[in-house]
Amino acid sequence: MTLDDLDRMILRALVANADQSTTQLAAKLGLSQPATWRRIKRLQEAGVIAGRRLQLDAAKAGFGVTVFLGVKLATKGRVSLEDFERAVGAIPEVQTVDHVLGLYDYRLRVVARDLADFERVLRRRLMTLPGVGNVEANVLLSEERRPGPL
Amino acid sequence: MTLDDLDRMILRALVANADQSTTQLAAKLGLSQPATWRRIKRLQEAGVIAGRRLQLDAAKAGFGVTVFLGVKLATKGRVSLEDFERAVGAIPEVQTVDHVLGLYDYRLRVVARDLADFERVLRRRLMTLPGVGNVEANVLLSEERRPGPL
DNA sequence: TGTGAAAAAGTCGCGAG
DNA sequence: CTCGCGACTTTTTCACA
Secondary structure (H helix, E strand, C coil), X not given: CCCCHHHHHHHHHHHHCCCCCHHHHHHHHCCCHHHHHHHHHHHHHCCCEEEEEEEECXXXXXXXXXXXXXXXXXXXXXXXXXHHHHHHCCCCCEEEEEEEXXXXXXXXXXEECCHHHHHHHHHHHHCCCCCEEEEEEEEEEEEEECCCCC | CCCCHHHHHHHHHHHHXXXXXXXXXHHHHCCCHHHHHHHHHHHHHCCCEEEEEEEECCCCCCCCEEEEEEEEECCCCXXXXXXXXXXXXXXXXXXXXXEEEECCCEEEEXXXXXXXXXXXXXXXXXXXXXXXXXXXXXXXXXXXXXXXXX
């Protein structure tokens, strides 16, 4: 699908604030409200807009600890990858599973209530995942999300 | 703030699908629509719900390459951190800046149009950031988001 | 694309439990 | 303090020029 300038403006505005109405957006663009709405719908159907996601404050939801894990598999056949992904998908504390290329094979984002809880998850669930070789951990201190390009 | 069972059910449902109406949600919970709406608003005002964010398909938006970077600073005074954060905040291709504890000091999520474009960003913007010591990169192959605990 | 109108959802005040 | 009901407002959605 081809994106024109108006599409890009719409995406930029919605990335900055996904809660604004098409009426507000239309006013900013100098476009009619239905025209704006049709463009948004077109972007959704084309899959450019994948959806809207709720942003939770993990700490206020009772999960004070967020950890980024880099995981290197010891054995890497096709079966190993599928086994690992299936097993890791069964751990509720895992928020995202990124298959990556580089020093590690997977990057995981894991949340826990506190450090004691994280140790439990790490020892009883993560370290026992099939095929895990090396693991590197980074504890999140603070996070800033930026608008990105476009 | 204290979360009761209904609050948790609401959060779980909205994390799974942030686009559903409060009417639909209320029906699932066996609650009235205004009551559901008031709880959601309460969760927003308490900051548990930080907001809604648009989910873009980076590839379909013209950014086919996503890279995770681990950055180790060479010098780490208070000034260094602030300098680094200010400078990294000025790079549009950087989507998230995570201040972390561990082998690296920062984790960045960076998008680019293609590998050639990423090389440009890496050489001209990222490697020249103030105080950068060591850098590790992982190229994203595929990503899966999971509902998380709750 | 714009105009205009119907359908749906969000928002608020009030009385009951 | 939270619920449900009913009224009002805003937004979404669609038909037609």
